[in-house]
Amino acid sequence: MDTDLVVRAQRGDKGAYAIVATEIADRYLAVARRILRDIDLAEDATQQALLAIWQDLPQLRDPALFDAWSYRLLVRACYAEGRKERRWAPNLRLLPVDEPIAKDGLSSVIDRDQLEGGFRRLSIDHRAVVVLHHYLDLPLDRVATILGIPVGTAHSRLHHAMRGLRAALDADARPPVREVAR
């Protein structure tokens, strides 16, 4: 992030902040969506975070730390939105029952479904570590800084989360799909 823009925004320059926000918004929405697994909640979290960043920018002591600081506000907004997460409810699912499905393709569909289920069972704490590390490719010491936790805790959360996702894949292993008749 351009430090000059951050400094100008800190001083109340709305034009400068508009440039900053435009530069980070898509990326922050992508991160929020991956943590929350819901586009509506992710949009709300991103909006809250972008406004919080603007409001609190004057209190950022070192503009060079803008990225880590602003990610922390984003994750905090995700926590808040995560508490509003939609309840499970009776549901329907679109089935590709009439389409021939290649075995590999089907397998990946099942994996995604199982990963989704496993990921949703993780706490926001654990999801944030997974997304920041495996989606943004941030090293764990940086992830720890962003989340304000010790590096050891970041390692522990990542380990726990990956173990949970692996368990989701293993537990949900099913026999291959077979159409009885149509």
Added chain:
Amino acid sequence: MSADRDMTRIVRSWLRTDEHESADRVLDHVLAQLNATPQRRSWWPARRITDMNNVVKLAIAAAAVVVVAIVGVNLLPAGGGVGGSGPAVSPSPSPSPSPSPSPSPTAAAFPPAGKLAAGARHSMIREGIPFSFSVPTSGWISNGDWGIDKSAGVGPDGAGFIFWGDTPVGVFADPCANSTSPPVGPSAADLAAAVASVPGTDLVSGPSDVTVGGYPAKQVVLTVREDVKCNASSFYLWYAPTPDLARYATELGSTIRVWIVDVNGTPVWIDGETYKGAGPEPGQEIQQIIDSIQFE
């Protein structure tokens, strides 16, 4: 170690499969609110509570109590009291809404997303047939498309409904393996018989002959077994062909009640679900909603 690398690769690949998100809408909202959103500046003198002497702390605490009391009094509804259990006073002078005894003359395809007012009539059209229903208590929420559920969510106090826009035509021969049985029907009796035989479920009752909104219907009640070989979201029960929609269990161990109403030869399918450990109330509310249905 190799397995760890595989898992990392799978998770990284999965996180990157979603489509690119555009935050344009979010950005528009944020930029529109900047003028009305002042920045927070540290203009106040920094002070930690431990720096204060006890007299100052006591004074601040007393002031806080006064502020809370004043705010609290001002927030109390007129005529209300602390702990009052009466209904919230409407800020609008308009007369309070009273439940309409008859269905809306212009039925909507489904009640709009949001809370459903208890006692009021809520209209929808399923399979081209307009009808309405009411909910007995607050806390029921419409998803605006095909379902309503009790705000308690999944749990002993929760419940949910699916009002099918297109009536299911068959059930799953192997619910854990996504294997469908051939379509059955079109009579309500044929469909109900198929529902009563879905593998991995225990039949509680039915198919029974009942009436819904004055029309003959078949009712089946079943529970999803907890020892099936897949999780709830992979346990498919019945399907509709247009589009290829399938109902899956919300929770293993849940109880699903199905009504297939024969409205002059057209089957209308409604199913309601209660969850593990549910007492009688959620099921009673589901039955009350069914009993409230009026076809136009």
